[in-house]
Amino acid sequence: MSASRGWRRLGRGGLVLLVTVYCLFPIYFVLVQSLKTAEEDIFGNPLIVLHPTFENFEELFVPSGKPRSFVGTVLRRNYPFFVWLENTIVVFTGTIVITLLVALAAAYALGRLRPPGFRWWRRVIFATYVIPQTILFVPLYHVVNALGLDDNLLVLVLVYPTTALPFCVWMLSVYFQHLPREIEEAALIEGASRATAFFRIILPVSRPVLVAAGIFTLGTIASDFTIASVFLLSDINQTIPAGLGTMEVALDELLAVAGINLMAIPIVVISACFARGYVRGLTAAMVEGA
Amino acid sequence: MTSRRRREIALAYLLLAPTLALLGCVLAYPLGWEVWASFSNLSPLQDSPSFVGFENYRQHLENPEFWLAATVTVGHAAVTTVAKLVLGLGFALLLARPFRGRALVFLAVFLPWAYPASVSVIGWYWTLSPPITTAYSVFMGTLKYAVDNALGTGAWAFLSVTLFNIWRGSSFIGVLLLAGINSIPPELFEYATLESRSAWQRFWAVTVPLLRPFLALGVFLSLTSGFADLANVWMLTAGRIIFPVIGTQAYWLAIGAGQFGPASALSLLLVPFLLAALLVLFRLFDPPDREVA
Numbered sequence: 001m002s003a004s005r006g007w008r009r010l011g012r013g014g015l016v017l018l019v020t021v022y023c024l025f026p027i028y029f030v031l032v033q034s035l036k037t038a039e040e041d042i043f044g045n046p047l048i049v050l051h052p053t054f055e056n057f058e059e060l061f062v063p064s065g066k067p068r069s070f071v072g073t074v075l076r077r078n079y080p081f082f083v084w085l086e087n088t089i090v091v092f093t094g095t096i097v098i099t100l101l102v103a104l105a106a107a108y109a110l111g112r113l114r115p116p117g118f119r120w121w122r123r124v125i126f127a128t129y130v131i132p133q134t135i136l137f138v139p140l141y142h143v144v145n146a147l148g149l150d151d152n153l154l155v156l157v158l159v160y161p162t163t164a165l166p167f168c169v170w171m172l173s174v175y176f177q178h179l180p181r182e183i184e185e186a187a188l189i190e191g192a193s194r195a196t197a198f199f200r201i202i203l204p205v206s207r208p209v210l211v212a213a214g215i216f217t218l219g220t221i222a223s224d225f226t227i228a229s230v231f232l233l234s235d236i237n238q239t240i241p242a243g244l245g246t247m248e249v250a251l252d253e254l255l256a257v258a259g260i261n262l263m264a265i266p267i268v269v270i271s272a273c274f275a276r277g278y279v280r281g282l283t284a285a286m287v288e289g290a
Numbered sequence: 291m292t293s294r295r296r297r298e299i300a301l302a303y304l305l306l307a308p309t310l311a312l313l314g315c316v317l318a319y320p321l322g323w324e325v326w327a328s329f330s331n332l333s334p335l336q337d338s339p340s341f342v343g344f345e346n347y348r349q350h351l352e353n354p355e356f357w358l359a360a361t362v363t364v365g366h367a368a369v370t371t372v373a374k375l376v377l378g379l380g381f382a383l384l385l386a387r388p389f390r391g392r393a394l395v396f397l398a399v400f401l402p403w404a405y406p407a408s409v410s411v412i413g414w415y416w417t418l419s420p421p422i423t424t425a426y427s428v429f430m431g432t433l434k435y436a437v438d439n440a441l442g443t444g445a446w447a448f449l450s451v452t453l454f455n456i457w458r459g460s461s462f463i464g465v466l467l468l469a470g471i472n473s474i475p476p477e478l479f480e481y482a483t484l485e486s487r488s489a490w491q492r493f494w495a496v497t498v499p500l501l502r503p504f505l506a507l508g509v510f511l512s513l514t515s516g517f518a519d520l521a522n523v524w525m526l527t528a529g530r531i532i533f534p535v536i537g538t539q540a541y542w543l544a545i546g547a548g549q550f551g552p553a554s555a556l557s558l559l560l561v562p563f564l565l566a567a568l569l570v571l572f573r574l575f576d577p578p579d580r581e582v583a
Contacts, residue, residue, distance in 0.1 A: 106306050
């Protein structure tokens with residue numbers, strides 16, 4: 001009896017270890033490469049770094065116009081990484097704020113005010129995920145040109161919310177729908193306006209779900225490479241993914257890897273801080289009468 | 291009373307307006323354009339497009355290349371979705387019970403999805419197909435040629451992106467299902483433990499039915515996003531790596547060859563299947579309740 005329990009615990013421990021390695025190894029591998037000197041990148045052990053250095057990260061911030069080293073007769077290009085970083089922060093912040101505001105409004109309408117056929121509205125909004133993105137770029141370019149946003153960061157602030165909005169509206173509106181009517185009604189009877197009741201009562205209780213929507217939005221927009229590369233052409237208008245995609249990897253492999261980490265690590269840290277809230281929010285959205 | 295209700299409904303439409311405007315601008319108008327283009331021979335190489343009916347669709351359906359691409363696309367979606375579900379369910383069940391260090395293992399499971407795929411796709415791709423000499427390029431190169439020789443050129447690229455998609459997606463589905471398990475009252479599980487004879491039986495009789503809405507949601511998001519990683523790599527390599535799937539073929543037809551009509555028809559051909567999947571899944575994750583609105 002106790003022997004079989006011991007085996008079971010051992011098996012479970014092994015499984016936990018396996019899962020952890022499977023999840024973290026790629027992340028670890030990319031991090032290790034970025035800390036290497038060029039020599040170690042070629043001659044060292046791929047799995048570890050013996051002489052960690054931040055020179056790849058520092059090199060990313062060499063101002064444009066300053067000459068960099070030659071490889072043979074090829075001058076290595078300079079990249080406006082700092083500008084890419086600023087652009088990325090602007091686009092991501094803008095997108096998350098817009099997505100949450102727009103989703104909250106729609107979710108309140110569908111979950112609390114419930115116009116006729118609100119379930120169908122919700123389904124139709126969610127169903128927009130089936131639209132194939134592949135050649136939408138051509139007509140989307142018409143829209144972008146009509147709005148005068150060609151090669152402009154605002155394109156992404158316009159397009160990105162639509163990739164996360166259907167899920168956020170769905171999740172928030174299901175949650176609002178399951179909130180008991182009484183919690184608002186008491187305030188309304190005492191003469192408070194709908195807006196007051198929303199900001200004082202509904203918004204505070206839905207914080208976990210809002211966090212979940214925000215993290216989902218961040219994860220979704222941070223996974224896009226294609227839209228950013230199609231619409232942002234000149235290098236000073238690019239975000240980090242689009243910019244890194246234009247790097248000459250044969251010459252600047254270590255620089256690109258450093259850039260990957262510089263974008264990934266802050267996002268991973270932010271997401272990790274909210275990870276528990278994310279799960280709690282997803283759970284709250286699903287539990288009836290939460 | 292009725293006037294109050296009417297005001298509520300008006301307010302509801304007002305609050306829905308921004309969502310509808312955004313989706314209309316970015317999705318509905320382009321979709322309408324695509325549908326219209328699919329019935330024409332629209333091309334930037336030609337001045338006046340004319341209506342050709344179902345000609346574009348007919349051409350695709352008669353083309354063996356289309357059927358190859360359709361098979362690969364559906365196969366890719368099915369394989370990645372099943373793999374993500376199995377792994378994700380495993381992660382969720384592992385994390386559902388307390389053990390020492392659970393919080394850390396949970397973070398580890400969460401990170402592949404949180405790690406921005408836009409840049410990890412760059413790292414992933416260049417690691418698996420290194421362009422230059424690095425300490426690991428000989429190993430990766432050997433692997434690449436072995437796989438390509440066995441399965442055909444481009445197989446390694448396709449396989450590696452598929453693995454990446456599974457790595458990332460299993461993390462998302464694992465966390466989603468964990469949230470689902472947390473939403474099930476523990477008493478239900480305890481009762482089931484008393485009632486059922488084996489863990490296997492309990493899994494099929496209790497866990498799976500209770501998680502049904504979450505499983506359905508995971509399947510749907512996996513089906514619709516399954517293509518995104520392929521598209522990312524395809525863009526990254528400027529179309530040098532052409533995967534025989536519907537999405538890249540359509541993109542190639544539109545941007546490379548300027549044949550907007552056939553390209554639109556091609557990318558729309560998958561929509562009926564996705565819609566059918568969605569309708570089935572709606573029944574699972576949004577069951578019609580009898581509550582009067």
